[in-house]
Amino acid sequence: MKKEYPTNLTDNQWQISQKILEPSTRKRKYSLRDIMNCILYVNKTGCQWRMIPKDFPPYNLVFYYFTKWKREGVFEDIMDTLREKLRVLLGREESPSLGIIDSRSAKTTQHVDKERGIDGNKKIKGRKAQVVVDTLGFPMAVSVHEASIHDSKGAESALGKLAHKFPRLKKILADGGYRGDKLKETVRKTLGCQFEVVLRPDESPKKFNVIPLRWIVERSFAWLYNFRRVALDYEFYSESSEAMIQIAFSKIMLNKLSN
16 A cells, blocks of 8 residues: 655645656656655655555656656756646746856765766865755756865856756855856856856955845755655766756656645
């Protein structure tokens, strides 16, 4: 008998996801809904693939679909579709005009490939995720690389994913870690929009200052810490880390659509 886990997709959530995951109606021994529910379970709990509960489909089959959907960009498609739906539901244009970029570094285990390094600023050995969000905090792009790469260089991979996807995009905001004329020029040429670095005011370090709009991406990072698989980076490949972040953001947006 199947158990109902809190991470399982509701009927309404599955209807939204099904159009992307299961365009055909052919019969399967294990439904794609059960497979996606298992991926969401792993994403939320941090469970190892081999230790998923027995009432889910076999772990090797679930991991096969995770890898397949990751390589085909399915998780990114789901994330983009949900962001568009939420924006329209909240009375916004489908395509945002402003993006906000920031990074977060996460520790990795020793069982990862060579793509990891040390973030000297935060003293973290692992990987760094570059995330671009809209003014609602919903993700526009996710990219993961070794933590030793400076933000001004690592941002190029995330910003490159915005090309040809957001026709209304006019400006991207960033913090002081993204300073540099080269990055500004790259954004102007590839995206045709302005790249603005917003610095903290020169005030007492003991006083906390909320910077307009920049706090939004920090809140998005806080959402991710509710998902154990992305709170720490357990993935062997950085592409899997990207997929896990996309999955976490997608579940967040699915829950918001269901409220």
